[in-house]
Amino acid sequence: MHSPVPLEPALAAFITSRLSIQVAASDGHGLASLVRAVGCRVSADRCRVTVLVSRSQAAPVLAGVAANGMLAAVFNEPESHRTVQLKGRDACVEVATAEDEAALVPYAADFSGRLAVFRVPEAYVRTLVSCAPGDLVAISFTPSEAYGQTPGPRAGMRLEGGQP
Amino acid sequence: MSGPLTLDVLRPCLEGIVPAGIATCGADGMPNVTYVSQLMYVDQEHLALSFQFFNKTRENILANPVATVLTMDPDTAARYRLTVRYLRTETAGPLFERMKAKLAGIASHTGMAGVFHLLGADIYRVQAVEPVPGRELPAAWNGPALLPALRRSIDVLGRAEGLDGLIDVFCSSLERQFGIQHQMLLMADAARQRLFIVASRGYPSSGAGAEIPYGVGVIGVAARERVPIRIMFPASEYAYGRVLREQATSGGLAEQLETAIPLPGLAEPASQLAVPVLAGNHLVAVAYVESQHECHFGYDLEDALVALCASLGLAMHLLQCPMDGEEDGAGGPPEAVVERPGAALRVRHFSRDDSVFVDDDYLIKGVAGAILWKLLQDHAQDGRCEFSTRELRLAPALRLPEVCDNLDARLILLQRRLLDRSDSLRIEKTGRGRFRLALGRPVLLLAGEGG
Known part of the structure; x- marks a missing residue:
C-alpha cells in the first residue's frame, strides 16, 4: 500500500471553496448512483477529503460506500466552469460533526452567491442544498486519482501536479 | 406530486x-x-x-x-x-x-x-x-392554462373563412389565447426551398415578403427537419440578420433571396420556438414565436402549438389546392374605382426576376411581382378591376405549378406588402376566389431593363 499523497494546497483550497459537488458510488453490480453534496472539508495533512450529504437523499450512495468503499466526487465552480473529479477506494461513512452542521449555512450562502451570476434565485439554491438537522452525514476518503473535467478538449485527463 | x-x-x-x-x-x-x-x-x-x-x-x-x-x-x-x-x-x-x-x-x-x-x-x-426526498419550493405560475387555450383556438380556426381568415385567426389566437406578443407566420415554398413571411405581430413593420432559406436559423432548421426547434436562452448562432446574410452569401443565394425586405424580429430574442405547420408529410408553413424573456416557452407550450399547427396545416392545405367551383361568383358589387387626381404612380417591372418598383421604391419580386404586373397590365388595357384566382392560375406568364401553387398565400403576401408600402395601390378580397384591384391614383406602367 502506497502512503497517501497529500492534495496540492491549491487543489485543497479549490474543493473547499463552496462549489457545486456531486458524489457517486457503485453497487458492485455495475450500477452507480449519485447525490448532491452540501459541503466539503480537507484534513490538516491534506490526505483525506470529507464530503457532506443528506442521509435521506444519499441512501444508494451510502450503501455503495459501505459495500465497497469506492467513491467519485466532482467539484465544479459554476462561474468559471473549472471542474475536478477525485476518486478514492477507501471511503467510509462517518458521523457529521457539529462543525459540519454549522458549515451548512455559509456553504449555502456562498454557493448561491456563485449561482447569482446565472440569475438563479437564492431561495432556489438554499432549497437545493438544504439538509434537515440530524440528517447530515459525512463520507471520508483518501483521493487516489484526480481528473480535470473542465469542459473542453482536456476534459477527463488526469491532473498532473494537482492544479485544478 | x-x-x-x-x-x-x-x-x-x-x-x-x-x-x-x-x-x-x-x-x-x-x-x-x-x-x-x-x-x-x-x-x-x-x-x-x-x-x-x-x-x-x-x-x-x-x-x-x-x-x-x-x-x-x-x-x-x-x-x-x-x-x-x-x-x-x-x-x-x-x-x-x-x-x-x-x-x-x-x-x-x-x-x-x-x-x-x-x-x-x-x-x-x-x-x-x-x-x-428533501425540501421543495412551490411550483411557479406557468402562464395561461394551455388546454383551454388550445381548444378555443382550434374552435375559431375551424370557423375561419379563406386563407387570409385562417392566418388572421391563427395569429390572433396566439396573441389572445396564449399571450404571445411576437410572432411570424411563414409560408413554405418547397420548389425554391425557402419560406416567406405572410403575417407577423408585435413588430414595427410586418416584413411581409421577407424570405428565409430552409436550414437557416431556428425557422429554417424547423422547416428542413420538420421538427419544432426551441431555444430557452439567447443564441447568436441562431439569430437571423448576420447568419442569414453570411449563409446566403456563402451559398450563392444572395441574388435569388428576397433580401430587400428586412426581416422583422427581436434583435436579441431570449426565447425562440419555431413549429413546422404540416399537412401529412407536406410542409405548408412555419409558425415562429419569440420573447425577450428567457425560458419563456416550455415543452407544454410547444405541444400546444404543435397541435394547433396540425389543425392549421390541414386547413391551409385544403385551401391551397385549387378545387373546381372554387369561386363563389357572388363577389362584391363592382365598385367604381374613383381615381383621385394626382401625379401618376410610376410602376416599373423587371422581367428578369419579376421585381416591381413603385415610384422607384422596391416593392416585391417573384410570383407576387408577376401577379401585380399582370393585374396592372390588364387594368391598363381594358380598365378591369375585378379578377379571379382561377384566371391567374391559367395565366401562362405566372408559371404557377399545377397543384398546390400557394397562389392564395402569394396574393395575401402581395396584399400585405402593398398595405406596408403604398397608399394608392390595394388588393381587396371580394369573395371566395375573387378580388379587386383598387387604385387611388393613375398608374404609369414602365418596363425596366430587360423587361
Whole structure:
C-alpha cells in the first residue's frame, strides 16, 4: 500500500471553496448512483477529503460506500466552469460533526452567491442544498486519482501536479 | 406530486436549465460522476444527453450502458434519480438538430459558446424514476392554462373563412389565447426551398415578403427537419440578420433571396420556438414565436402549438389546392374605382426576376411581382378591376405549378406588402376566389431593363 499523497494546497483550497459537488458510488453490480453534496472539508495533512450529504437523499450512495468503499466526487465552480473529479477506494461513512452542521449555512450562502451570476434565485439554491438537522452525514476518503473535467478538449485527463 | 412519475411530468427537469449529473460505473467497479450540459426529453420512455467530448463517462457507457442521472426541477428544486440505459447516438436528423439548437442557447447562457459543440445526441431508455426526498419550493405560475387555450383556438380556426381568415385567426389566437406578443407566420415554398413571411405581430413593420432559406436559423432548421426547434436562452448562432446574410452569401443565394425586405424580429430574442405547420408529410408553413424573456416557452407550450399547427396545416392545405367551383361568383358589387387626381404612380417591372418598383421604391419580386404586373397590365388595357384566382392560375406568364401553387398565400403576401408600402395601390378580397384591384391614383406602367 502506497502512503497517501497529500492534495496540492491549491487543489485543497479549490474543493473547499463552496462549489457545486456531486458524489457517486457503485453497487458492485455495475450500477452507480449519485447525490448532491452540501459541503466539503480537507484534513490538516491534506490526505483525506470529507464530503457532506443528506442521509435521506444519499441512501444508494451510502450503501455503495459501505459495500465497497469506492467513491467519485466532482467539484465544479459554476462561474468559471473549472471542474475536478477525485476518486478514492477507501471511503467510509462517518458521523457529521457539529462543525459540519454549522458549515451548512455559509456553504449555502456562498454557493448561491456563485449561482447569482446565472440569475438563479437564492431561495432556489438554499432549497437545493438544504439538509434537515440530524440528517447530515459525512463520507471520508483518501483521493487516489484526480481528473480535470473542465469542459473542453482536456476534459477527463488526469491532473498532473494537482492544479485544478 | 400526485400520479405516476413518468418522464412526461418530469419534462421541466429535462430543459437543461439546471445542469444534471450522471454517474457511470467502470469495468473495475469504480464510479465516475460528471455534469451534463444538456438533458432533453425525447418521448415518454427516452431522453437524450448531449455528447460533446470523449471522456470517462462515454468510455463507461459504451462498455456498461446502465447509468444514473440526477436532475433537478428548475422551479421547485425537486430532485429525481433516473436509472437509464444507453441505446445509441444520433449525429444528424431532427432530434440532433433540436438538441444542437437547444445546446447553443445553453452554451451562450453559461458563457460556453465556442466550447460546447454537439458531436451527437446520446439516446437512453429510462428504466426507473426515483424521487429524491428533501425540501421543495412551490411550483411557479406557468402562464395561461394551455388546454383551454388550445381548444378555443382550434374552435375559431375551424370557423375561419379563406386563407387570409385562417392566418388572421391563427395569429390572433396566439396573441389572445396564449399571450404571445411576437410572432411570424411563414409560408413554405418547397420548389425554391425557402419560406416567406405572410403575417407577423408585435413588430414595427410586418416584413411581409421577407424570405428565409430552409436550414437557416431556428425557422429554417424547423422547416428542413420538420421538427419544432426551441431555444430557452439567447443564441447568436441562431439569430437571423448576420447568419442569414453570411449563409446566403456563402451559398450563392444572395441574388435569388428576397433580401430587400428586412426581416422583422427581436434583435436579441431570449426565447425562440419555431413549429413546422404540416399537412401529412407536406410542409405548408412555419409558425415562429419569440420573447425577450428567457425560458419563456416550455415543452407544454410547444405541444400546444404543435397541435394547433396540425389543425392549421390541414386547413391551409385544403385551401391551397385549387378545387373546381372554387369561386363563389357572388363577389362584391363592382365598385367604381374613383381615381383621385394626382401625379401618376410610376410602376416599373423587371422581367428578369419579376421585381416591381413603385415610384422607384422596391416593392416585391417573384410570383407576387408577376401577379401585380399582370393585374396592372390588364387594368391598363381594358380598365378591369375585378379578377379571379382561377384566371391567374391559367395565366401562362405566372408559371404557377399545377397543384398546390400557394397562389392564395402569394396574393395575401402581395396584399400585405402593398398595405406596408403604398397608399394608392390595394388588393381587396371580394369573395371566395375573387378580388379587386383598387387604385387611388393613375398608374404609369414602365418596363425596366430587360423587361
